[in-house]
Amino acid sequence: MDLADTDLPDDIDALKALVRAHAVSAHANAQRVAELQDQLSSRTIEIEHLKLTIAKLRRMQFGRKSEKLARQIEQLELRLEDLQTDEGAAAQTDAKKTQPRRESTGRKSLPDHLEREERVHLPIDEHCPGCGGALKPLGEDVSDQLEYVRAHFRVIHHRRPKFACSCCDCIVQAAAASRPIDRGLPGPALLAHIATSKFAYHIPFYRQSVMYARDGVEIKPGTMGHWLGSVTWLLNPLVDAVRRHALGGAKVHGDDTPLPVLAPGNGRTKTGRLWVYVRDDRPSGASDPPAVRFAYTPDRRGEHPQRHLANFKGVLQADAFAGYAELYVGGAIREAACMAHARRKLHDLHAVRPSPITNEALKRFGALYRIEEHIRGKPPEERRRIRQAQAVPLLDEMKRWFEATLLTLSAKSDTTKAIQYSLNRGPALIYYCSDGQAEIDNLIAERALRGVAIGRRNFLFAGADSGGERAAAMYSLIGSARLNGIDPEAYLHYVIERIADHPANRIEELLPWNVAPMLPASARIDPIR
Numbered sequence: 001m002d003l004a005d006t007d008l009p010d011d012i013d014a015l016k017a018l019v020r021a022h023a024v025s026a027h028a029n030a031q032r033v034a035e036l037q038d039q040l041s042s043r044t045i046e047i048e049h050l051k052l053t054i055a056k057l058r059r060m061q062f063g064r065k066s067e068k069l070a071r072q073i074e075q076l077e078l079r080l081e082d083l084q085t086d087e088g089a090a091a092q093t094d095a096k097k098t099q100p101r102r103e104s105t106g107r108k109s110l111p112d113h114l115e116r117e118e119r120v121h122l123p124i125d126e127h128c129p130g131c132g133g134a135l136k137p138l139g140e141d142v143s144d145q146l147e148y149v150r151a152h153f154r155v156i157h158h159r160r161p162k163f164a165c166s167c168c169d170c171i172v173q174a175a176a177a178s179r180p181i182d183r184g185l186p187g188p189a190l191l192a193h194i195a196t197s198k199f200a201y202h203i204p205f206y207r208q209s210v211m212y213a214r215d216g217v218e219i220k221p222g223t224m225g226h227w228l229g230s231v232t233w234l235l236n237p238l239v240d241a242v243r244r245h246a247l248g249g250a251k252v253h254g255d256d257t258p259l260p261v262l263a264p265g266n267g268r269t270k271t272g273r274l275w276v277y278v279r280d281d282r283p284s285g286a287s288d289p290p291a292v293r294f295a296y297t298p299d300r301r302g303e304h305p306q307r308h309l310a311n312f313k314g315v316l317q318a319d320a321f322a323g324y325a326e327l328y329v330g331g332a333i334r335e336a337a338c339m340a341h342a343r344r345k346l347h348d349l350h351a352v353r354p355s356p357i358t359n360e361a362l363k364r365f366g367a368l369y370r371i372e373e374h375i376r377g378k379p380p381e382e383r384r385r386i387r388q389a390q391a392v393p394l395l396d397e398m399k400r401w402f403e404a405t406l407l408t409l410s411a412k413s414d415t416t417k418a419i420q421y422s423l424n425r426g427p428a429l430i431y432y433c434s435d436g437q438a439e440i441d442n443l444i445a446e447r448a449l450r451g452v453a454i455g456r457r458n459f460l461f462a463g464a465d466s467g468g469e470r471a472a473a474m475y476s477l478i479g480s481a482r483l484n485g486i487d488p489e490a491y492l493h494y495v496i497e498r499i500a501d502h503p504a505n506r507i508e509e510l511l512p513w514n515v516a517p518m519l520p521a522s523a524r525i526d527p528i529r
Contacts (some may be wrong), residue, residue: 110144112521113520153212179500188496191228192492192493194208196488199471200451200478204221208221209221229470232470235495236473237504239477241510242476242480243293245289246291246476247293247308249314250281250314251314251316252279252314253280253317253439253442254305255276255319255442256276256321257449259471261464262464270298271299272468274296274452274471276293276452277293277295277309277445278293279292282529283376283529284377284380284383285377285379292475293476294479295308296472302321305323305324309333314333316336317444317445318445319338320421336435336439337442338442338443339369340440340441340443340446342422342425345418350362358415360401368391369440371387371390371391372439380435380437384435387436388433388434402419451478451479477495480511485516485525485527486515486519486525487519490519490520490523495515
């Protein structure tokens with residue numbers, strides 16, 4: 001407190017004691033102020049961290065606000081549809097009024113593989129309506145109309161007449177046609193359609209049942225489940241062949257995603273795991289066909305990828321999951337990290353709270369990706385040479401900039417954590433520069449999991465661990481077909497129709513890339529890259 005002159009003692013010793021007391025009090029106050037400032041700084045950082053986390057979760061959440069936005073978009077789309085419908089109705093009701101000629105919109109020609117039906121429209125009268133003279137050809141007008149023929153069921157009635165020899169008692173009859181399910185009702189096309197509808201187009205069995213009922217065909221969801229189980233068992237040798245090929249290269253991309261599974265007994269769900277391993281060396285100019293292996297496990301313990309990759313030797317491109325660490329011991333499997341993961345951590349900060357640091361970091365990542373755009377599809381040695389000459393100096397400069405930037409940041413800030421992730425993963429992040437087969441990131445594996453994420457939202461959960469294993473098997477076949485530019489339903493139809501009678505020692509003949517030449521042009525799709 002402030003002291004007036006009259007409050008000060010006249011005695012020198014007393015005055016010294018008062019000064020010492022004030023000095024001790026001032027020192028204590030200074031320490032208290034420092035402690036409060038530290039607490040305030042810590043709380044400020046925590047508040048910023050919480051704000052960032054909440055904002056990130058809100059962007060990730062499929063909640064009411066997202067649904068509200070989706071409804072607004074749907075309303076606008078419906079409004080646009082109504083306006084376009086009104087325009088069409090007005091053109092029909094006012095057909096006599098001359099309509100302005102609409103300019104061409106650059107309509108694409110219809111695909112050649114579509115079925116064509118030709119209809120010739122001749123005049124009603126074969127003679128001239130004016131003079132009755134004979135008519136002669138004078139050219140023609142030709143126009144195309146795109147029509148849709150609804151998918152329909154067909155009953156195939158198999159008849160096998162018996163013949164008896166007129167000279168002996170021999171009876172001759174053709175062998176029964178092979179069926180995918182012994183004495184089963186469904187044909188291969190129907191089984192392929194049911195499986196593809198569920199695992200490629202994410203339509204659960206109960207919804208398919210409702211759709212089929214509209215055509216007067218009653219197929220219960222449980223019946224479809226039984227059929228799928230039988231088909232999966234039939235396809236197991238082919239699934240194993242796909243998995244062997246997927247892990248038979250010099251590089252594999254690995255990732256995993258949660259899969260809710262109904263826990264037996266209590267009606268609740270547990271979190272299983274779908275692991276994905278993709279072989280795709282097309283970006284490095286290889287001609288080997290791509291393939292994907294899915295595997296299901298009831299949990300996320302590291303022993304699972306260690307078992308999946310026990311016989312693999314080469315480069316594993318994956319995230320920083322600790323369960324992979326044991327695989328890198330010994331050097332048979334080399335670690336390549338994902339640059340997209342490192343970039344994403346800073347991008348998430350920039351999306352919520354842009355700053356000069358995050359902006360500069362994203363520019364540096366962008367420069368690395370621009371190099372990759374120019375060497376995609378080039379041979380491995382050329383990719384390695386260009387990366388060494390152009391990417392390595394950028395990575396070295398980025399490392400120095402990261403280290404200098406950390407000195408200006410709080411150790412607890414989210415930006416620090418994002419930068420520290422890149423520095424901690426440094427050797428694995430820059431591995432791709434020394435190996436032309438490796439990629440800059442792991443997006444190949446992430447793309448393979450997109451369909452699983454969509455299906456997970458539709459199915460909500462798998463019924464049991466066995467359901468997760470069947471899903472992994474079907475995802476392996478469907479995903480590999482798509483990687484090779486083949487329509488999954490056409491591929492499964494071809495395979496299911498033949499696999500029961502196909503020699504087991506020639507199962508590789510039914511792999512997607514070997515089947516592709518036998519499929520019609522309509523079965524070709526744009527391959528996933």
